[in-house]
Amino acid sequence: MKKTGVIRVQMGQTCLICETRKLQGFNLFNSFVCETCEQKIVTTEAGTEEYTEYVHKMRGMMTGH
Numbered sequence: 001m002k003k004t005g006v007i008r009v010q011m012g013q014t015c016l017i018c019e020t021r022k023l024q025g026f027n028l029f030n031s032f033v034c035e036t037c038e039q040k041i042v043t044t045e046a047g048t049e050e051y052t053e054y055v056h057k058m059r060g061m062m063t064g065h
C-alpha cells in the first residue's frame with residue numbers, strides 16, 4: 001500500500017514589512033515581502049521617513065535580526 005504524505009498547502013507567508021499574511025510576494029534573504037510592500041518600497045522616495053523604515057527592515061533581514 002502506498003503511503004501518502006500530508007499535502008501541505010501553501011497559505012502564503014508573513015510579510016516582513018507589514019507583518020500581514022499574503023499569498024503574493026517575493027522572497028529575499030530568507031524573508032518574505034508582499035507585493036504591496038514591494039510596490040511601496042519601489043515608489044517611496046529615498047530620504048523620507050517611510051523609506052528609512054523600509055531600509056531598516058531590509059537591513060535586518062539581511063543580517064538576520
Ligand SMILES: [Zn+2]
Nearest residue numbers: 015018034037
Ligand atoms: Zn507587506
